[in-house]
Amino acid sequence: MSALREPTTDGAEREGRRRPGRPGGRSGGGGARRPGGLGAPAGVLAVASAVALAVAALVTAHLLVGRSEVPAREVLRALTGGSGEPAYDLIVLRFRLPRVLVGLGAGALLALSGVLVQSVVRNPLAEPATTGIGAGAALAVVVSLVLVPGHGATYAVALGGALLAGLLLWLLGRRSLAVTGILLGAVLSALTSMVLVVDSQPMGTVLRWLVGSLNARTSGDWAALWPWLLVLPLLGWLLAPVMNVLALGDVATTTLGLRPALARGAVLAVAVAAAAAAIAAAGAVAFVGLVAPHVARLLVGSDHRLLVPVATALGALLLSTSDLLAFAVSLDLPLGGRSVAGVPVGAVTALLGAPLLVRLVRQERR
Amino acid sequence: MITIPKWTDGPVPRTTTARRRPPSRALPRAVALTVALLALVGVAALSLGEPTLGPVRALGALLDAGDPAHVVVADVRLPRALLGAGCGAALAVSGLLLQDSLRNPVAGPELLGVSAGAAVVMTAVVVLGLQVPLALAPYAALLGALVAGAMVLLAIGATRDPEHVLLVGAAVSAAGAGLVVALVGLGTEGDVVLLFRYLLGSLAARGWPHLEAVAPWIGLGLLAAALLRSRVATLALGDEVATGLGVPVVRTRVLALVVAALLAAASAAVCGPVAYVALLAPHVARRLVGTGTRRTFWVAPLVGAALLVAADLVCRLVLYPVEVPVGVATTLVGVPALLLALAGRRGR
């Protein structure tokens, strides 16, 4: 179970270590730095410790809140090597811990994907949940469940579907990625519905990918997610200088010695992989990939070397916090006890995200 | 006071080239064409299905109350076809008003979140068992439509970039879809029919009461749109030109948006957010009679009506006895068409 915990703390440390190591950000790229932006190492340290604190608070809250009472002491004992009570071990290690970890990881990847997609599309309103990648995952799962009822490999199938949809997006969206993504999503969703009309049995399972939900995530989900977390944020951060150049437009990119198509392809590949990994785990949660980069941009400006890590961290916090809210709401619902379903986190992010989006977009335009 | 300089009294020069028929004759032709199309589709909708009747037999059964097929034709197929035509017309005019008043070729209730907002409210009404009479349902739907639409319009501000509008609209629509799914999840488990109705739009199991509930709304909306159409037409030339022509710009745009939301909400209240009819029909109408809301207004609703009735017919038959939600068909047809429209625009 220490293997379960380590990637999170490791991730937090990685964020902390990474930023002081960056070359002096103020001299960098085309980013219009806000005067109040955090550029100094002290500011970076402050952000890193704030993120670490918030993550710790979230994890604690997630571990303590639930349908059944588990005393804080028992939670701690379960984490540190097993309490005397197998039921507590099961609840904490198999359900609560994976849920918060998947939430943090999927949120981080969604936000990362958001930053990358926005960079490729050169439109700050693009986001992974509306690119059709989620619809691809849902379609793949539905088709597989109709063909092989009750199989257990939904994560793998969803990942495959998401990657396929991403590939399709890449092939079709030569000219306008954003529009293609929306329309691809519409077509894939329509096809999903068509399959569900014929056989509605996978309905309950597939809802997760249609809206996004973290309900009933187990350690298996986390096991499938964490390898991506090790690789993709690092790749995204390594591509940050490239994205800074891409922001200047194709002509400037070429004169600066990069091939625009190649650079965009690389960024998009990482973006699709991140979106697919996150959506396969948590479903197409809307707005995380949109709001986290926006807030990050307001905090640190548009230099991707800062933007990528900050947005990633914010995404993790955003999704996990929303999930806590969704879970808390589910507990209070009269119907909540009957099924495991509960309120999907996608509904919470939708309710919070839409007004926030309006505010952010208007603010940014000024 | 209305003075005419001397040259306006002069002879009328002949400028019309033979390359294209003048619009004055294109309009009646287009109207005749679309009316014929709508009649054809309507007769097909009355005839096809289980049992399949010949067109003459179907029309006969409609009039003869003693005919065994009378119930099927007069109480099932006819109201459903009429509802499809009404909603199709309402959606088309809604899209027309949005596109011309916002000067954006991809504006439509499905992409501006208007349909999603209406769908969320309707789902809540049905799932949570709120006591809203059928006749008042459009009010409730309108509320959701206005909230979601206002949100998108606030976010897009003054931009005319279609991509920008699409992205914001998609985000808000995704939020709406999320809420619909969440609400359906709260209700009876696996209520697939409900989900499809409010996620995709469906005309299944619709009858005379539904038609009676929305007909006044659609009628009112179409009348308002008819009165607004020449003012909306000037908005398409930019706010300064419109002001120069004597049009109160802000008032006209707000009115156009409210009427568009009303029409979309009326349609969504009974058959859910049927996608891409509102987007597609105005483009087809422009192909037929050129730009200008004054003329497209007469053609777009006919196109929309024929489109929706035909799509519903296909959805009824293609997987019989299972009904495909009509939104599936309109999406599968509408998306490629929209891509074409956008490509043509960029091709300039």
Add this chain to the structure above:
Amino acid sequence: MTASTPRPPTPPSAAPSIAPSAASSAASAVSADGAPPPAPGPSLEAVDLSVGYRRDDVLSGLSLAVEPGTVTALVGPNGSGKSTLLTTLARVQRPRAGEVRLRGRALGDWSSVEVARQLALLPQSAVAPAGATVRELVEQGRYPQLGPWAMLRRRDDAAMERALSLAGVGALADRRLDSLSGGERQRAWIAMALAQETDLLLLDEPTTYLDVRHQIDLMDLVGRLRDEHAMTVVMVLHDLNQAARYADRVVALRGGRIIADGPPAAVVTAEVLREVFEVEARVVEDPVTGRPLFLAL
């Protein structure tokens, strides 16, 4: 709006000769003997006009009277307020103080449609809907004359045909705007403004983005509208030499105030150029037109 607005008692539009309008009486006089009688008053007048965006005043206390049957050019450096003045004259922008008078009556006292029947504006930022043809564009110019049901009548068709031929785009009537050159498109927009059948025409930098040939054509058209059709034209021009060559009167603005105002020979001088544009220049007589011509030093 068209139908419901109460209108002041006006003579029917079919009797232009009795309309109490300076321009139309000038028009009928021109048709009678070729010598316009002294005009009774300005057709468009700015009185003590102050206009601003947010806190800054773009125009402050500006007064200007436009005489009927003349071509007036507004010139000035960027940000001098010339476009603001034009759009305020056309009631697109509202003044913070002062008023604009049309035929001696404040613009606010007219209904917007009545103004549109007397005054046409061609703004700089005009955008045509995608795929519109020239005829469809020009048709929009008939909006102020439409009835409540907005059906086009024979009279509207005639006005459109005349506007098309006067602007020289009759042969292009059924072409799509996006297939036209910049000059042709600009003429199509002018045809739209002409289809309004007004006495007054306000143009905002009509020659920008046009090549030399089309600039000359356009300016000749403006001259013809004045000479043959007794129209009053006010236009913002970027090119001072163009203003000097084609306008009867040049109004030079700077910082929201009128610095110089008068016939070209009085305004296009070395002193005014220095004061308004901050350029050192020599002004010579154009050997072709006899108008002033400035050469930067």
